[in-house]
Amino acid sequence: MRSDARSLWESITARGVPAGRLHGTSGCVALAELAHASALGGRLAELRDATVLIAIKDQLTAALVLLELDGFVRRLVLCAPDLAAEHYAGVIERSQAEACVRDAASAAAVPLSLRTSVLAEPRLTPLPARPAARHASEWILLTSGTTGAPKLVLHTLASLTSALAGQPPPPQPLVWSTFYDIRRYGGLQIFLRAVHAGSLVLSQAEEPVLGFLERAAAAGVTHISGTPSHWRKALMSGAVTRIAPRYVRLSGEIADQAVLDSLRGAFPQATVAHAFASTEAGVAFEVRDGHAGFPATLLGGGGPVELRVSDETLRVRSPGTATCYLGEAESLRAADGFVDTGDRVEERDGRCHFMGRRGGVINVGGQKVHPEEVEAVINAHPWVRMSLVRARRNAITGAIVTADVVLAEEGGARGARPAGDVLTRELAEHCRQALAAHKVPAMIRIVPALEVSPSGKLVRPNA
Amino acid sequence: MSVRSTITSQFQQVAIEQERTLAPLSDDLKLVQSGLDSLSFAIIVARLEDALGIDPFNDAAEFPVTFGDFVRLYENFAK
Numbered sequence: 269m270r271s272d273a274r275s276l277w278e279s280i281t282a283r284g285v286p287a288g289r290l291h292g293t294s295g296c297v298a299l300a301e302l303a304h305a306s307a308l309g310g311r312l313a314e315l316r317d318a319t320v321l322i323a324i325k326d327q328l329t330a331a332l333v334l335l336e337l338d339g340f341v342r343r344l345v346l347c348a349p350d351l352a353a354e355h356y357a358g359v360i361e362r363s364q365a366e367a368c369v370r371d372a373a374s375a376a377a378v379p380l381s382l383r384t385s386v387l388a389e390p391r392l393t394p395l396p397a398r399p400a401a402r403h404a405s406e407w408i409l410l411t412s413g414t415t416g417a418p419k420l421v422l423h424t425l426a427s428l429t430s431a432l433a434g435q436p437p438p439p440q441p442l443v444w445s446t447f448y449d450i451r452r453y454g455g456l457q458i459f460l461r462a463v464h465a466g467s468l469v470l471s472q473a474e475e476p477v478l479g480f481l482e483r484a485a486a487a488g489v490t491h492i493s494g495t496p497s498h499w500r501k502a503l504m505s506g507a508v509t510r511i512a513p514r515y516v517r518l519s520g521e522i523a524d525q526a527v528l529d530s531l532r533g534a535f536p537q538a539t540v541a542h543a544f545a546s547t548e549a550g551v552a553f554e555v556r557d558g559h560a561g562f563p564a565t566l567l568g569g570g571g572p573v574e575l576r577v578s579d580e581t582l583r584v585r586s587p588g589t590a591t592c593y594l595g596e597a598e599s600l601r602a603a604d605g606f607v608d609t610g611d612r613v614e615e616r617d618g619r620c621h622f623m624g625r626r627g628g629v630i631n632v633g634g635q636k637v638h639p640e641e642v643e644a645v646i647n648a649h650p651w652v653r654m655s656l657v658r659a660r661r662n663a664i665t666g667a668i669v670t671a672d673v674v675l676a677e678e679g680g681a682r683g684a685r686p687a688g689d690v691l692t693r694e695l696a697e698h699c700r701q702a703l704a705a706h707k708v709p710a711m712i713r714i715v716p717a718l719e720v721s722p723s724g725k726l727v728r729p730n731a
Numbered sequence: 732m733s734v735r736s737t738i739t740s741q742f743q744q745v746a747i748e749q750e751r752t753l754a755p756l757s758d759d760l761k762l763v764q765s766g767l768d769s770l771s772f773a774i775i776v777a778r779l780e781d782a783l784g785i786d787p788f789n790d791a792a793e794f795p796v797t798f799g800d801f802v803r804l805y806e807n808f809a810k
Contacts, residue, residue, distance in 0.1 A: 633769055662776065663776060663789055664769055664776055670777075705749060706770055710778065711777065711781065
């Protein structure tokens with residue numbers, strides 16, 4: 269990434285014609301084609317200097333539109349395809365959107381009344397030449413809260429690409445892929461990395477994991493990212509054997525030791541890395557040593573990303589931090605520039621461990637329980653693939669802890685699975701060995717599946 | 732299984748899990764002297780709700796004092 273580039277297109281063409289391709293379910297486009305072609309039917313001029321809502325169902329189309337519009341419009345407002353219809357009016361008002369770009373599928377789903385509406389498609393229209401960038405566009409990302417309206421987070425191309433600054437191009441082009449949608453922070457990071465380093469295989473909402481990984485394999489995927497929940501689902505599907513990446517990345521949720529170990533087992537040749545990033549704080553760090561948590565030496569260390577723990581939660585200040593929220597009274601950063609991530613961190617033996625979200629704590633008779641801490645213990649059991657720990661109301665202690673557990677697939681080294689009641693007793697005993705009594709689930713229920721949100725995170729009913 | 736025997740077995744089961752020494756369960760045993768703590772009672776009440784389909788503590792006017800009171804609370808609520 270060149271720090272003096274005025275647009276994403278200038279940045280990825282700084283060293284010459286880009287060699288990579290974008291692979292979607294709707295087709296495949298060579299990045300080089302975008303020098304003289306448009307996904308907007310040549311209607312770019314109508315969007316000049318405008319604030320443009322990007323509401324597109326197809327990921328490939330969205331990727332092409334972002335590459336075409338950045339540097340040419342005032343603001344890009346990125347709506348993920350699962351944004352609920354009732355939230356559009358608020359997003360338009362707070363972002364001051366004047367125009368929208370949609371594809372046929374999204375236009376049919378949500379009617380929007382904006383001054384200008386442009387239809388995009390992955391089939392490109394030839395153009396004589398691409399116009400020069402006019403200014404640095406603002407990028408507005410929406411937070412994916414489970415309840416209420418999303419917040420609008422203002423970034424710039426410089427803040428979004430700060431983690432790439434000064435990185436040399438790879439000797440061989442990489443083939444990136446991600447389970448994420450590129451309209452979310454985690455996916456957008458991969459999109460920006462990929463177009464600077466090679467190619468990208470885009471997933472599509474509702475696409476079965478097997479089909480997606482087969483497409484990634486066909487494109488020769490070398491680098492792939494997702495949340496721990498994405499990866500657990502992929503491991504359960506058995507489809508991970510289709511790919512042989514060199515680099516596997518987890519972010520967006522706590523990567524516990526069990527999921528790290530499972531991925532190392534599935535991809536013995538790959539580097540398994542887990543990263544901490546959030547829409548507001550930006551990319552904070554990446555850990556490649558295969559262990560959960562991060563070295564305490566990262567706190568208060570030098571470098572552009574500053575980390576500290578105060579009031580038991582992780583705070584981040586970096587060039588990757590977002591500028592502000594749009595249309596919110598709440599400020600995104602403290603006066604000193606640090607962003608409160610809301611993620612609780614505990615230091616043990618020189619290692620910082622994520623304990624869970626500040627708002628997610630269960631209170632059992634005055635004693636705190638972080639669901640994620642209990643889940644990490646349950647997930648370490650060889651017969652568990654994923655789990656959800658939640659509060660159940662209780663007249664005696666206010667709440668008690670319960671757990672829903674998805675079992676690991678049969679076969680392989682594990683052999684035949686014991687009966688359900690044997691396993692729940694074994695799991696309860698396993699928890700009692702590792703946890704204080706109030707943290708041990710009073711009930712453990714085996715369930716066929718757990719809900720994962722469109723952002724790739726476990727859905728927490730109490731959150 | 733009767734309400735009483737369901738309750739008795741839950742007391743015994745939770746006492747084992749919580750590594751507590753349970754006093755002999757007679758009707759006049761005071762719950763505070765049963766050997767169980769409040770977490771144990773919380774677990775018992777939740778499991779009885781699953782086993783019997785009722786949680787009399789949700790709108791109990793007063794907390795039972797003896798084991799006999801505890802059983803009667805459930806027996807009366809179940810009627």
